[in-house]
Amino acid sequence: MVTLPRNELPSxxxxxxxxxxxxxxxxxxxxxxxxxxxxxxxxxxxxLFGFLGLCWNLIGGYGGQLSIGHAxxxxxxxxxxxxxxxxxxxxxxxxxxxxxxxxxxxxxxMGFLSFRFGLRGHYFALGSIAFAEIARFWALSxxxxxxxxxxxxxxxxxxxxxxxxxxEKWPFYYIALLFxxxxxxxxxxxRSSKLGLHASALGDSxxxxxxxxxxxxxxxxxxxxxxxxxxxxxxxxxxxxxxYIDPNMVFGINVSVEMIVRASVGxxxxxxxxxxxxxxxxxxxxxxxxxxxxxxxxxxxxxxxILVLVIFYLPNGIVGLLxxxxxxxxxxxxxxxxxxxxxxxxxx
Amino acid sequence: xxxxxxxxxVSGLLVGGCYALMATGLNLVWGVMEIINxxxxxxxxxxxxxxxxxxxxxxxxxxxxxxxxxxxxxxxxWALQGVVLNPIMGEERWASATLLITFGVSIxxxxxxxxxxxxxxxxxxxxxxxxxxxxxxIIIRVPQLVGFGISVLFLLSLEYFLKRTKLGRAIRATAQxxxxxxxxxxxxxxxYKLTFGIGAAGSAAAGTILMTFLQVxxxxxxxxxxxAFAICVIGTMGNYVGAFIGGLIIGVVEAFSAVLVLPSxxxxxxxxxxxxxxxxKPEGIFGGKKW
Numbered sequence: 001m002v003t004l005p006r007n008e009l010p011s012x013x014x015x016x017x018x019x020x021x022x023x024x025x026x027x028x029x030x031x032x033x034x035x036x037x038x039x040x041x042x043x044x045x046x047x048l049f050g051f052l053g054l055c056w057n058l059i060g061g062y063g064g065q066l067s068i069g070h071a072x073x074x075x076x077x078x079x080x081x082x083x084x085x086x087x088x089x090x091x092x093x094x095x096x097x098x099x100x101x102x103x104x105x106x107x108x109x110m111g112f113l114s115f116r117f118g119l120r121g122h123y124f125a126l127g128s129i130a131f132a133e134i135a136r137f138w139a140l141s142x143x144x145x146x147x148x149x150x151x152x153x154x155x156x157x158x159x160x161x162x163x164x165x166x167x168e169k170w171p172f173y174y175i176a177l178l179f180x181x182x183x184x185x186x187x188x189x190x191r192s193s194k195l196g197l198h199a200s201a202l203g204d205s206x207x208x209x210x211x212x213x214x215x216x217x218x219x220x221x222x223x224x225x226x227x228x229x230x231x232x233x234x235x236x237x238x239x240x241x242x243x244y245i246d247p248n249m250v251f252g253i254n255v256s257v258e259m260i261v262r263a264s265v266g267x268x269x270x271x272x273x274x275x276x277x278x279x280x281x282x283x284x285x286x287x288x289x290x291x292x293x294x295x296x297x298x299x300x301x302x303x304x305x306i307l308v309l310v311i312f313y314l315p316n317g318i319v320g321l322l323x324x325x326x327x328x329x330x331x332x333x334x335x336x337x338x339x340x341x342x343x344x345x346x347x348x
Numbered sequence: 349x350x351x352x353x354x355x356x357x358v359s360g361l362l363v364g365g366c367y368a369l370m371a372t373g374l375n376l377v378w379g380v381m382e383i384i385n386x387x388x389x390x391x392x393x394x395x396x397x398x399x400x401x402x403x404x405x406x407x408x409x410x411x412x413x414x415x416x417x418x419x420x421x422x423x424x425x426w427a428l429q430g431v432v433l434n435p436i437m438g439e440e441r442w443a444s445a446t447l448l449i450t451f452g453v454s455i456x457x458x459x460x461x462x463x464x465x466x467x468x469x470x471x472x473x474x475x476x477x478x479x480x481x482x483x484x485x486i487i488i489r490v491p492q493l494v495g496f497g498i499s500v501l502f503l504l505s506l507e508y509f510l511k512r513t514k515l516g517r518a519i520r521a522t523a524q525x526x527x528x529x530x531x532x533x534x535x536x537x538x539x540y541k542l543t544f545g546i547g548a549a550g551s552a553a554a555g556t557i558l559m560t561f562l563q564v565x566x567x568x569x570x571x572x573x574x575x576a577f578a579i580c581v582i583g584t585m586g587n588y589v590g591a592f593i594g595g596l597i598i599g600v601v602e603a604f605s606a607v608l609v610l611p612s613x614x615x616x617x618x619x620x621x622x623x624x625x626x627x628x629k630p631e632g633i634f635g636g637k638k639w
């Protein structure tokens with residue numbers, strides 16, 4: 001028997017007033033005038049990973065296809081413009097689109113192979129990691145891509161807008177902010193588009209979506225390509241900001257972990273979720289980095305803990321707290337569960 | 349050349365037998381609860397570190413620390429299932445919740461290990477670590493042979509436990525139909541805890557035998573989970589005999605890609621085989637048949 005999950009879009013219950021959104025954007029825009037470059041760099045991380053969380057949310061949240069291999073697209077997006085710039089001097093502004101295109105092609109390949117052969121749910125999650133890991137090993141062993149030592153992006157004589165290099169870091173702050181707003185707009189449009197509605201239906205129940213005539217394969221492919229292309233843009237921005245990339249940094253599982261955890265903690269299938277999740281986890285990571293020093297893994301350890309606690313107590317993420325129903329369901333879990341019969345455990 | 353191929357094949361098969369044990373716990377947990385246990389790699393790493401520190405600090409022989417590691421990890425697995433996983437298994441909602449929770453546990457444990465013990469690769473050097481047997485031109489490393497033996501022993505006793513004992517039958521009944529099992533008076537939450545505990549203990553045993561011939565550092569956790577998944581998928585999720593054959597296949601693939609291509613990217617061969625199987629035959633060589 002197929003039990004259809006109830007339609008649980010917390011976003012429907014929460015309407016954020018336009019004025020609030022507008023004033024937040026204005027606040028973010030004038031913030032660099034009053035703060036130090038340290039704050040800029042922290043906020044850059046928050047915006048960038050908020051952006052990536054939103055990209056992941058399209059396929060991982062709305063589409064219901066849990067990809068743990070998005071580092072693949074991030075890495076392609078980071079490597080392509082960098083290689084084009086270092087070897088042939090092509091401006092990253094052109095490279096970013098080439099990278100985006102390559103990400104779409106990679107997504108087509110990954111999506112076609114995975115979805116064509118019916119890799120569902122957990123199997124897709126596993127397959128996607130394998131794709132990203134193969135790319136990582138390839139980059140590690142390839143001389144052209146700099147191998148394990150990575151690529152240092154050389155600084156042109158004078159900083160110039162044309163080569164995506166600036167004498168200070170604040171322009172990156174605004175670019176990241178624009179990316180974040182762009183992704184939010186894309187998600188907003190996506191959500192009410194035909195593709196987005198089909199993807200949501202698919203995410204709720206693949207069988208039901210199929211039975212009402214949705215071309216499941218096509219929808220999955222399109223959403224994955226959209227998500228991958230956007231993720232690639234984020235990879236390029238990151239590479240130009242740090243000015244150094246290596247395979248473990250951009251193809252490693254940690255990138256995928258950041259995207260998934262930030263989106264899931266904030267609340268999947270929402271626009272505010274990944275942004276709020278990124279804000280909270282970004283600040284938490286910064287606090288732990290400064291108190292534990294740069295000991296490897298301290299902040300990721302906290303991520304793991306937060307992920308477990310949030311999935312356990314707040315299935316709809318932190319945004320779910322704003323939704324009264326979600327709040328009650330989350331905190332009353334222990335009481336309700338003790339009365340639940342054990343049999344009704346699986347939704348197919 | 350034939351010597352090299354034969355040597356690679358033999359060591360691949362021996363290591364593959366040990367890898368099969370690594371996949372057992374994952375297999376059991378999937379077979380009974382349909383949970384993909386992402387924390388499995390972290391359990392393995394913990395098992396390896398228990399063996400390592402047991403030998404370095406307390407002087408416990410690696411093979412003696414096998415039961416110790418198993419008991420400790422059994423307790424951890426039991427507690428994890430009881431506290432975090434059991435409460436959310438009764439819920440009809442996002443099916444990936446259990447995967448994300450074990451993913452979170454995995455991130456936590458692996459980075460805890462990184463924080464406490466650092467990224468330094470550590471290897472055991474004990475009385476048997478360099479011992480080998482020469483058969484003609486082929487060298488068999490004793491730790492790998494012993495590991496293979498322990499792995500086979502573990503699988504046989506698990507087989508006996510599941511097929512012949514009352515508790516084992518209860519586990520299989522729960523796997524078939526949890527509602528039916530509950531109506532027959534089986535304590536389903538307890539069976540889940542027991543299963544997860546046995547799974548964790550199996551990974552501890554695998555960690556111990558891998559520790560006798562491999563180096564440990566927290567970063568290898570991800571590679572080991574993926575390898576264990578590959579083994580399970582190749583041999584059909586939930587099927588032990590399949591997993592054993594899958595382990596042998598993966599061991600041989602790894603050994604040959606190390607010899608023929610490059611030792612540093614031997615895992616790439618494993619992932620490619622994994623992807624091919626995942627794409628062409630996701631139900632594995634036994635065609636979806638559990639047990």
